[in-house]
């Protein structure tokens with residue numbers, strides 16, 4: 001039997017980016033193609049594959065930040081896992097509104113959402129978080145290194161960065177003269193995102209830089225993550241993660 005309240009009725013009136021199985025028994029319909037749904041499920045399993053062994057019995061004390069939380073899918077699952085507190089932030093007010101509907105539908109009291117552009121976050125205004133997620137954001141940004149610097153400053157234990165990966169360029173580059181050179185530590189591909197007003201998954205700037213895998217590891221280490229590891233996708237992963245065209249990197253902070 002379905003038990004809907006007014007919040008669930010509002011949720012069910014439209015289509016969503018994520019599947020939510022609502023407490024009343026019904027599920028959200030999706031506006032993405034059916035084959036894309038697996039990308040969310042794959043990433044959720046990869047996330048818990050890292051976090052469950054790391055945090056094991058301590059979930060009730062764990063604080064989390066989900067940067068670019070969209071409708072709050074990963075935020076919701078962290079809260080449901082029983083973390084102490086999870087803050088989801090996204091630049092788009094519509095997403096924050098949607099995420100709050102989901103929070104209310106589940107009656108989750110350990111979740112908070114705020115509309116925030118990552119580039120307006122001053123890490124000094126926040127306590128650090130045990131876990132920081134930055135999924136699906138880096139490759140929409142014109143300053144991905146600045147964004148990584150911010151999430152590093154906010155991380156107490158582990159930051160999971162999930163992103164599209166660009167083909168890499170390595171070797172040496174002339175530096176002012178053929179006699180001098182510098183080593184390239186991977187590369188950043190330039191991407192045009194012309195649909196920023198119509199596409200709710202886009203960045204805000206219209207130009208994005210996508211890192212190669214070498215660049216992403218090198219930058220994360222350079223910013224102070226003491227250990228960086230690629231998270232292995234499950235056997236039935238979405239093709240993008242299975243082929244490492246998208247990757248999830250766990251960046252750890254000592255102490």
Ligand SMILES: C[S@@+](CC[C@H](N)C(=O)[O-])C[C@H]1O[C@@H](n2cnc3c(N)ncnc32)[C@H](O)[C@@H]1O
Pocket residue numbers: 067068069070071089090091092095116117118119134135136137140200201202203204
């Ligand atoms: C591809 S979606 C990814 C959503 C979610 N993290 C996931 O991986 O499923 C990109 C999200 O980033 C948000 N976003 C784009 N630019 C942002 C910025 N500068 N600061 C914060 N959020 C941003 C968008 O509103 C959107 O929700």
